[in-house]
Amino acid sequence: MTDATPNTKSMDDIMALCKRRGFVYQASEIYGGINGFWDYGPLGAQLKKNLRDAWWQDIVMHPCRGKPGPDGKPVEIVPVDSCIIQNPKVWEASGHVGGFNDPMVDCKETKNRYRADHLLCMGMKGDSTGQIYAYIENNDDSFAAALKKLSKYKKQELTKDDIDICALTALSTEELVVTVGPDAKEAGTLTEPRAFNLMFKTYVGATASEDDVAYLRPETAQGIFVNFKNVVDTTRVGVPFGIAQTGKAFRNEVTPRNFTFRSREFEQMEIEFFCHKDDAPAWYQFWRDERMKWWQEIGLGGNNLQMREHDADELAHYAKDGGGAADVEYRFPFTAPGFGELEGIAYRSDYDLRQHAEHSGAKLEYFDTTRGELAKNGQPKGERYLPHVIEPSAGLDRGVLAILCEAYTPDPDRASGVFMKFHPRVAPIKAAVFPLVNKDGMPEVAATLHAELVRRFGHLGFIETDAKQSIGKRYARMDEAGCPYCFTIDGDTLNDNTVTVRDRDTASQERIALDAVGAFLAEKLGIG
Ligand code: GAP
Numbered sequence: 001m002t003d004a005t006p007n008t009k010s011m012d013d014i015m016a017l018c019k020r021r022g023f024v025y026q027a028s029e030i031y032g033g034i035n036g037f038w039d040y041g042p043l044g045a046q047l048k049k050n051l052r053d054a055w056w057q058d059i060v061m062h063p064c065r066g067k068p069g070p071d072g073k074p075v076e077i078v079p080v081d082s083c084i085i086q087n088p089k090v091w092e093a094s095g096h097v098g099g100f101n102d103p104m105v106d107c108k109e110t111k112n113r114y115r116a117d118h119l120l121c122m123g124m125k126g127d128s129t130g131q132i133y134a135y136i137e138n139n140d141d142s143f144a145a146a147l148k149k150l151s152k153y154k155k156q157e158l159t160k161d162d163i164d165i166c167a168l169t170a171l172s173t174e175e176l177v178v179t180v181g182p183d184a185k186e187a188g189t190l191t192e193p194r195a196f197n198l199m200f201k202t203y204v205g206a207t208a209s210e211d212d213v214a215y216l217r218p219e220t221a222q223g224i225f226v227n228f229k230n231v232v233d234t235t236r237v238g239v240p241f242g243i244a245q246t247g248k249a250f251r252n253e254v255t256p257r258n259f260t261f262r263s264r265e266f267e268q269m270e271i272e273f274f275c276h277k278d279d280a281p282a283w284y285q286f287w288r289d290e291r292m293k294w295w296q297e298i299g300l301g302g303n304n305l306q307m308r309e310h311d312a313d314e315l316a317h318y319a320k321d322g323g324g325a326a327d328v329e330y331r332f333p334f335t336a337p338g339f340g341e342l343e344g345i346a347y348r349s350d351y352d353l354r355q356h357a358e359h360s361g362a363k364l365e366y367f368d369t370t371r372g373e374l375a376k377n378g379q380p381k382g383e384r385y386l387p388h389v390i391e392p393s394a395g396l397d398r399g400v401l402a403i404l405c406e407a408y409t410p411d412p413d414r415a416s417g418v419f420m421k422f423h424p425r426v427a428p429i430k431a432a433v434f435p436l437v438n439k440d441g442m443p444e445v446a447a448t449l450h451a452e453l454v455r456r457f458g459h460l461g462f463i464e465t466d467a468k469q470s471i472g473k474r475y476a477r478m479d480e481a482g483c484p485y486c487f488t489i490d491g492d493t494l495n496d497n498t499v500t501v502r503d504r505d506t507a508s509q510e511r512i513a514l515d516a517v518g519a520f521l522a523e524k525l526g527i528g
Contacts (some may be wrong), residue, residue, distance in 0.1 A: 007125040007304050009403065014333065014408050015259055017418065021480050023047065024260060024403065036256030036264035038397075043481055046428035047462055048267075048400050048435070054298055054425055055394070059244050062368050066291050069240065070282035076269065077242040078235055082223025083212050084248060087203065092351065093359035096199055096215075096223050103193040104254040107181040116193035117252045119182065121490060142144065144184070162399045168197070198251040199262075216250035221391065223247075224272045224354045229364055239366050239387050242273035255272055260335045260397045267396035272352075272385035276368065280347055283390045289394045295328055295399075296341060300406055300425030305333040306339055328394075330341045330402040332450030342402055343394035350386040396500065407482055414507065415472050422506055424525050429483035430457050431521055432464040434474055434489040447488045449517060457520055460525065479504060485524060487517055 022041030026033040040048055058065055084270035086277040091097045103116035146266040176384045180470050181190045200216040203209075217223065231243055246269045251273040256262050275283045292307045292368055310325040325346040329339035343437075359363040364386060424430070435442035435451040450465040456465060464483065466474050471488060488500040498511045501520065 007331045007333050007412070010334045011259065011333045011405075013410075013418075014405060016405060017408065017420075018044070018259075022524055025357065027166070029259065032194050036253055036262075038070045038260045038263055040400075043428045043462075046398070047403070047418055047422070048396060050426040050428065050461060051298070051399050051403065052267075052269065052396055055294075055396075056244075056246065058294060059242075059269075059271060063242075067290070070286050071240065073241070076237055076240070077244050077273075078231060078237055079244050080224060080227050080231065081107055081219050081247065082227060083219070084217050084246060084250075085202070086217065086223065086226065088214050089359060090222050090226055090356075091199065091215050091218075092527060093355045094225075096447070097197075097354070098221075100198050100218060102198060105181075105193050106191045107184050107189050108185040108191070109186055109189040110181065110343050112183055114182065114190075116181070118255070123170045132375060134163060143521070177425055180286045196252075197324070198253065200250045200252050217248075218251050220245045220250050220268045220270045221272060221393065221526040224270065225356055226360075228272075228274070228353060229362060232366060238370075239368055240273065240275035240279060242271045244269075244271045246270075258332070258340075259344055259399050261334070261340060263397060266398075269394045269396050269399075271392045272348075273390045273392070274366070275390065276371070277350070277388045280349075280388045280390065284324060284345070287390050287392045288432065291343055291345055291394070295330075295402075298399075299403055299426060300330060304329075304402075304406060307328070316484045330398075330405070332405055340342070341395075342398050343391070343392060345392045348389040350388050352389065383494060391435070414476065414479055416476035416479045419479035419504060420483040422484070424484045427479065427482050427484050428461050429464055429481050430461040430465065430485075430525060432474070432478050432483050432486045434465065434486060434488045435467050436471055436488055440491065441494055442489045442491075445493055449487065449489065449514065452518060452523065456463060456524065458520060460527075475502060475507075485521060 012114050013198050015024075021043055025039045025041055027037035027039045028034050029039075043221075060079045061079055063077045064076070067163060069075045088097070091100075104113055105116050105119070106113050184190075199218050202214055202216060203212040204214045224245055227243070231237065247267060248265060250265050253262050253264050256264055262264070271287075273283060273287060288307065295305060306329050308327050308329050310327070311332035315325055325344060327341045327344070328343040330342050331337070331339050334340075353364045354360070364388050365384045367382055367384050369382045370380060372381040373383050403422065403426060404420075407422045408418065408420050411423045422428075431453055433453065435444050435446040444465070446465060450463060453463045464478070466477070468474075482504070484504045486502040486504075488502065490500060492511075493499055493514060497514045497516050500509050500518060501512055502509045502515075
């Protein structure tokens, strides 16, 4: 359940920590960056890998952690790893070449570009002034600023009641006599909305002619659909089953913004789950609930997460009766009090397989030996059909961003002033081992323990060791990096073979036996 508590953390502070501690850097920063592209530093790369690995483990290796599907049987999912560049006909069939467009407007004054469907349009009511419009972003500050701008044209102060608000795209351009952009001082600075194809184009081969045009994939999903028949023919899976894939996707977004939230290069984690049409509603419900639970369990269990079922008018063109679409949404500091999408769970009917069957001529129907009328021998005769699809499609970078925002915990009582409360499963640093001082045999004991922990847990994340500066400063560094447990070797260790464990979230310390550290960490990391 959610409440109305806004996520009041400062995005500037979160971004500063991400830079300072090596989670996220601007891509090509030394050249001034490039809009819509972000690189991950050492801690960010490991955090992202841990989230991807957790998804892979819980989807591919051990689907839904053994929870049976609505048919009472184990959920079956196999992976693929398809190319970023496919035959361009894939994107014609999927509808991306013809229809993957966003309406955009440019501001001639500020050079800012806006997605027309992200702007609201305020028009003054009344006779003489009904043709002046201000475009605003959907937040209170923008609203107040736009009221002021409109007042200038009406020569009197306006209130919210004096205006009409509608989505920009709902207006015809003839109605737009004067426009005022959200950040512009002058009126009439915005262009008309224009369709903008989001796919990155490239050329395959040396000649770079129009015949060689290809596209960087805008989603990983189509690489799954075009391999549906291959997977059925070469493995032992049978409907219902899923195909999963993680990988990069590219969209030439009109307005990349909000840190990594809307980037031009990003990574997705997608499942296409194939089932019989009659079973689609039950599988839709199953995946909807499973995916929400997964995000909660990975560290977004607070009240900033919600599930939002789409309204009928939001449903994609392929969504039909019997299913629906819902989003797992997170309340980011920049969307608060609203929410932003982390993952969409959509009923896609047989739309994609049908499109690819029609465009390619391939027979993509599945022969289901468990269905159909019964033959004389009492066995089903079988049924041939195009499976229907439930698609849980998650953004890995958005997941990382939500985890960074949720983990960021200001605490004025700590030397660091802030700590990153990562779930141990995704924390990039799993543990740190410190000698209290760099002498008296402590570094040697620390080195032995560090080597043991690296051997046991190094495949899950970093195991740090650090002997520099005061122990308080070392704890502070680990707090900012989100390391859940620090083990300190001190004078007592040499006498009684115990160490201090410091818990990141409570900053409390306890002593445990040196030879119990491995088992302690295994239990805390959930692999005991
Ligand atoms: N195959 C379906 C599909 O691609 P989508 O809603 O367009 O659906 C799925 O994308 C997920 O990918 C989103 O929920 C979001 O997490 C992520 N995503 C989409 N566009 C993105 C962008 N420009 N930057 C970062 N993540 C993005």
